[in-house]
Amino acid sequence: MSTLMIRGHKGFGPSVEGEALVSTDPVHFFTDISVRTGVGIRKGHSLFNKSVKGKILVLPTPKGGCAHAVAIPEMVANKVGPKALVFTLANPVVVQGAVLAGIPVVDRFDQDPLRVIETGDWLRIDPGRGVVEIVKGT
């Protein structure tokens, strides 16, 4: 069991820890993930049939669109939302969504999180310091 750390920009939200769910495909919260069930609904997408509930999502730059700002708090209100969001590069829409949902969001890391983090890794996120600690192989 090894621990790595990647450093990003100061983010938003409280410190949390949880299991990573990595998507290699950019995500559209609404058309790729059901806001009712929190499960990926797009065939061929790397999150298809996977549940984001309670997971720390590790994602590339989000897909364009303005829905994330309501879709993310909707999912969290439905108790199927992710625990936190880790992006290579976030955008205003997803950050607004995370702020309104009250879940942590961090981006702009010194290394590409998609290369370092794997689904199933245990993550400890400290958005105040912009740090993500990765416990591999859990």
Next chain:
Amino acid sequence: MQLTSEEQRRLDGSNGEADRFAMEFLVKVGEFFDAESLVDVGYAHLIYEWAMILPWGVALIEDMYRKGARFRAYTTTNCLGFDPQRWADLGVEEQEVEHQRRLTDMVYKMGAIGTHTQAIALMGSVPRFGQHVAYTESETVTFANSYFGARTNLEGYAGAFIEAIAGKTPKYGLHLWENRRANVIVDVQAPLTHLSDWSALGYFVGQTLRRYDVIPAFVNLPLSATETQLKHIAAALPTFGTIAMFHAVGITPEAPTLQQAFDGRKPKETLVVQQKDLHGVYEEFGGSETIDAVWIGNPPMSVQELRMFAELLGGRKIRKGVDFLLFTFDGAKVMADNMGITPSLEDAGCHIYTSACPIMIAGNTFADRYDGKTVMTTDTKTCCYGTSLMGSQNTNTKIVLGSAADCVRAAVG
């Protein structure tokens, strides 16, 4: 972030809970993006379509309305999921119309005006060069930034709503010139013959470059480029990418020259767009010659486009069983009525709607009606989002891209 003493008082609740909530939101989002301050916004643009904003978004509007929130910015509204005057035709349920009407009443009382379109500049809401605004909706944002040189980030539905109430936005992203400077050259070597070619161009560039911090500078676009043509780029460029601004050298106001567009930045790359690249887009959204419907409406049709279709039809009739649906906005429709364009299109068998766009309806009514069918459109945004929304409802609709002439040919055949 540095707040003025008045902003700090509002954040402390001096102006009530709705305002306090709005200010707190701005500070949290602003700090994520290292905004040094807030800035006043003169205009705001909302999406408040009942189904799209989800129950959470509806609850937000109701909550803020009940708390007495009003829009400080001059606030316009984007298209709805149906034409409020002709909704029964579109098979929308009365209950949904009622839900939307409730929301419309609230936003009107909060001070918004019922433009119900992306084409707000054609409906009297014209941002100034350099003016800070708070817009949602990717085409409206991209057009405002690029064509007018106004300044807005691509706001989420809830973000624009809250900023319209606060009358402010955090000063980051595209509110700062340093982030608006071009960093990629797009050399247009492909001929742009049809209006749909402009949409294909925007889509190709958006899909190839796709990051929020990419600002393309198009070179070799014809100086005769019209508002309608540039709007097609603005609609297609952000599709599933997050690019929210472009320059067109010699055409858009922040790019009189290539050097001024870049203003010291070095181009990350030069993307050359050739005819084969645009053909590739048509192939990606290609399909059968047999169609069940035509949907035109992203961006909402200008009166020039309505006239173009009337001329292409030239007195011929749409084949029985083919739905030829044209989506425009109130201003263009009134002119089209007065100019005799509307009767000409309706005689041919077209249906003309305002205040709605095919995408808004695709997520709803059309999902059932066009399951298993093929639809042709002239814009890549409808191809993408329409397919995506209908796919997420487990319906199988093929949306193919064609020029206006292709659409007419396939529909009168």
